[in-house]
Amino acid sequence: MRVSLIFDCGIGDLFVIKVAGNLCGTNEMGTVEYGVDHVGIPLLVIMGHSKCRAVTAVVKRAELQGNLANLAKSIEPAVERARAGAAYLEEQELIDEAARENVWHQIETLFANSDAVSNAVRERRLEVVGAFYNVEEGDVAWMDKHPRQNELLRTVG
Numbered sequence: 700m701r702v703s704l705i706f707d708c709g710i711g712d713l714f715v716i717k718v719a720g721n722l723c724g725t726n727e728m729g730t731v732e733y734g735v736d737h738v739g740i741p742l743l744v745i746m747g748h749s750k751c752r753a754v755t756a757v758v759k760r761a762e763l764q765g766n767l768a769n770l771a772k773s774i775e776p777a778v779e780r781a782r783a784g785a786a787y788l789e790e791q792e793l794i795d796e797a798a799r800e801n802v803w804h805q806i807e808t809l810f811a812n813s814d815a816v817s818n819a820v821r822e823r824r825l826e827v828v829g830a831f832y833n834v835e836e837g838d839v840a841w842m843d844k845h846p847r848q849n850e851l852l853r854t855v856g
């Protein structure tokens with residue numbers, strides 16, 4: 700997906716980090732911190748998407764090797780939450796629900812591991828919101844701030 704097209708933005712309007720599973724690993728968080736503290740971005744959008752293959756692999760418990768297995772481990776908590784959150788979901792619904800949970804999970808990871816981001820949000824220099832891109836409709840559903848943002852920011856730092 701072309702993020703600048705989704706948001707109808709031109710070259711240089713967006714600071715985009717693309718990573719499978721919209722994960723917040725060390726390198727992604729370093730890039731976010733660069734964006735926050737050196738570029739001065741006012742809004743950070745953690746965006747998942749429907750029909751995500753990375754999430755699908757975790758839901759289907761695919762045998763993954765090497766670093767791909769580590770990537771899957773970072774998504775597993777979101778899949779478990781999606782499974783626990785509903786009595787029954789069709790597989791595709793479960794995959795999309797897990798992708799949405801993964802957006803929240805990665806925001807939690809970010810707040811828990813990045814003082815730069817947590818401080819910027821506390822100081823109101825930055826807003827962090829989730830979003831979900833529907834690949835079939837081509838539209839973005841805004842998920843707003845993490846529902847437990849204040850609590851997450853209190854327990855860190």
Ligand SMILES: [Zn+2]
Pocket residue numbers: 719720748750751752753754
């Ligand atoms: Zn994906």
